Amino acid sequence: MSTQPDLLHSEEEEALRAAVRDLLTDHCDAAGVIARTESDAPHDLALWKLLADGMGLAGLLVPEAQGGQGATHREAAVVLEELGRAVAPVPYLTSAVVATEALLASGDEELLGRLASGRTIGALAVGLHTAPGAPLRTVRAADGTLHGELTGIADAAAADVLLVPADDGGLYAVAADAVTVTPQTSLDLTRPLATVTLDGAPGRRVGDAEQAVRRALRAAAGLLAAEQLGVAEKSLTDTVRYLKERKQFNRPVGGFQALKHRLAQLWLEVVNLRAAARAAADALATGEDTDVLVAVAQAYAAPVAVHAAEEALQLHAGIGMTWEHPVHLYLKRAKADSIAYGTAGAHRTTLAGLVDLQAP
């Protein structure tokens, strides 16, 4: 490995960040997100339209010739950092990254263009917990129709098209109205899971499942680190702000050394995560050293995001246990993210093979 990844954010990337953050400040406040989690419409499709249609962010990973923006994983990572900060209930990771990557691998240009426009939402029908390279659950393909049930499909309730791996090795595009999507009661209400039941649903084979899913999940794992960075950063920032304001024993509680040290430690972890997440995004963009840097980022990111959210809760104390306060949104997202696209342990196991530190 001779070259080093570019670990900085460019001016253009910072401008993109500012634009996304402005939009989310205006359209995605915490109280609204909490209220939406218990409504009939857990996904904020109006916000999705602003992000996808208005700003063209759904097509960042898609070449311009196919209707996208021709940007890279670096820009998509910036968007995910901001969506993570807001715990925004939009299917960006699932549609604009995961389903899009699967279609980029299989080469279905028509559907790819529709996803890039944001007017069609796609979801890969692979359980959210699945690590890149893990065995796939499939449905039965018979005479062009699909039969079976898949669980844990993130954002399926918002999807117009599902990409379904079948037992014949194919990946099939299936219209959402041809299947039954049953919401599951999910730990993270801002990225809800659903069961997808196919009872003779017609599917169109778009490519080879194994290769498409592997590519999609690797990008998902790498870019999830950016979302986890956003979750961790926001948790830290909000906690620091609160501890400067909150007074007990006639002084700001942020002045107690036991708490200062915990926050400084957390800051250090967030600084590390920023480098790890940036390295993964850059590696996905350049194709250099990608497997190692994605595994490193995901092995590191999950515990840090969970730690940040757990510290946020403990240091907010009583108010942090309430449904009204947004801390729980971050805790639930961070904990769900620690399982999504493979646990830290699964990624460490992958790494053992990649860097020749073999198990006993």
Next chain:
Amino acid sequence: MTGAEELRSRTRELLAAHPPAETGRLDFLRARFDAGLAWVHYPEGLGGLGAPRALQAVVDAELEAAGAPDNDPRRIGIGLGMAAPTILKYGTEEQKRRFLRPLWTGEEVWCQLFSEPGAGSDLAALATRAVRDGDTWVVNGQKVWTSSAHLARWAILIARTDPDVPKHQGITYFLCDMTDPGVEVRPLRQITGEAEFNEVFLTGVAIPDSRRLGEVGDGWRVAQTTLNNERVAIGGMRLPREGGMIGPVSRTWRERPDLRTHDLHQRLLKLWVESEVARLTAERLRQQLAAGQPGPEGAGMKLAFARLNQEISGLEVELRGEEGLLYDDWTMRRPELVDFTGRDAGYRYLRSKGNSIEGGTSEVLLNIVAERVLGLPAEPRTDKDVAWKDLAR
């Protein structure tokens, strides 16, 4: 402003006038200093040309390609990194001319007489006394954790000149001749068996007022220049993957399948990930500095590396099992250079314990991060307005 091209041609002139193959090492280094190519960002006449610091790399590359000798910077790190910038900033013209040239060439080694048995993290509480007697200061006290004291000709010294004012105000900064009567250097043996450091006892040491650096009572401010420069070095490093403490244990793991257990495997992988992330963080910091966007991230790097060095070397001792019960050599030695990743696992384990103490304890660094980076309230200061002589000790 001196540009890269001019520096390149000046370097070639130096090499032409003093071909390294035919010139004695010291003669070459003196000539390099006099040509202003020692540290190009220093002023003319003091080893530099007033050029941007970043252009030093141009000179170094030319000299290295020509096989020129260097001044063995690791051996004289305290002089180069701490004494020199302080003398440059606060020294008189005479002091700068007297001290900087032999400091840079390595003819005169420097050490630092700051820490005391009663003044560690609270350095400003130091008790070594300097009492004025005409044009001379008479110094009595004890310093500790002094590397290179047994090799040094000179020391930077801070001592208390006024015990009746609050502790930060009564300190004065001196340049102390280590060959003076009353300076006694004793090796300080540490847990590794060797003695990298010394205790220095100062008994009636007479320092002429001409070797005071800065104003009387302004020593704490002068010392900030010294201490700020202590931590500059880390940012520029470019570490390869497995370049730090994780390297030796990873190699042992690969070479010795007989030692592997599942528990150790999980812990090793976790530390490998953390080491790689720390490396990426250091690399990101380097890229920020190169792009002219210095961030506060450097404050955290020492914390991270201290913990990793300790955990990794501890794991390695355990991994070695039966061999981990042995130690390579307890002989009392006085190494000139310290290599944290050198020797065997047991040495690395014991030496790395110092990483969270030397150059600022991890606890103090966490305070610094919390206060300066996160803006959290400072620790309550009960000592700020109390005369030094009335402090608890």
